[in-house]
Amino acid sequence: MEKKIPMTARGFERLQEEMRILKNIERPAVIKAIGDAREHGDLSENAEYHAAKERQGFIEGRLAELEDKISRAEVIDVSKISGDEIKFGTRVTLQDEDTQEVTSYQIVGSDEADVKLGLLSITSPLARALISKKAKDSIEVTTPNGSKAYVVKEVG
Numbered sequence: 001m002e003k004k005i006p007m008t009a010r011g012f013e014r015l016q017e018e019m020r021i022l023k024n025i026e027r028p029a030v031i032k033a034i035g036d037a038r039e040h041g042d043l044s045e046n047a048e049y050h051a052a053k054e055r056q057g058f059i060e061g062r063l064a065e066l067e068d069k070i071s072r073a074e075v076i077d078v079s080k081i082s083g084d085e086i087k088f089g090t091r092v093t094l095q096d097e098d099t100q101e102v103t104s105y106q107i108v109g110s111d112e113a114d115v116k117l118g119l120l121s122i123t124s125p126l127a128r129a130l131i132s133k134k135a136k137d138s139i140e141v142t143t144p145n146g147s148k149a150y151v152v153k154e155v156g
Contacts, residue, residue, distance in 0.1 A: 004074035006088050009110030012075045015111060019066040022059055030056045048133040071110065078106075086130045086156055088122055094130075097138070102153065107131075126150075139155060 030052055035143075037049035078089035086092055086107070093104045105120035107130065113121035120127050129139045130152070137152045 002072050002112035005069055005072045005109060006074050007112060008078050008089060009075055011109045012070070012073050013097075015066055015070055015073070019070065021062060022063050022066070026059050027056075027063075030059060062131060084134050084150070086133050086155055090155060091153055091154060092130060094150040094151050097149040104154075 001094050010081050012148065015017060033052040034056065036044055037043075037052055040046055040048065049138050061080050068092050076089050081087065081089045088107055091106045093102060097101050104119075105115075105118050105126075107122055107127045108119045112123045113119050113124070122128075125143065129141045133139060133155075135152050136151060139152070140147055140149045142148075
């Protein structure tokens with residue numbers, strides 16, 4: 001049985017858009033570049049040909065990866081998430097117990113994660129520690145820089 005990949009509707013749309021661009025724009029452009037490079041003669045010493053073939057390999061590999069992820073996607077409507085417990089799609093505000101710094105995140109799929117935008121991957125150690133917690137709960141997370149302690153200030 002294939003494992004489902006949780007993602008938000010926005011993340012799912014981004015994957016579909018990337019696949020559309022690769023199929024309709026990037027793939028035809030690289031095929032044209034390969035054709036143009038072939039016209040220059042000897043392929044064994046043709047850097048343009050080799051670069052285009054390498055790009056084609058990347059595009060085809062990424063398309064296969066995107067098709068797999070899209071086929072296994074479990075799109076979760078975050079607008080219907082309610083309750084006081086942290087789960088996928090939840091927005092959470094944390095306070096660092098050492099620095100008192102307050103940060104907010106939304107727990108999203110791994111392809112959507114961007115910590116700078118406040119989007120935390122469900123597979124990250126912090127998100128895994130937060131799952132099932134509620135406001136006022138304390139958590140401790142082991143990070144590359146050592147152990148960090150947080151208090152959940154707000155869920156929702």
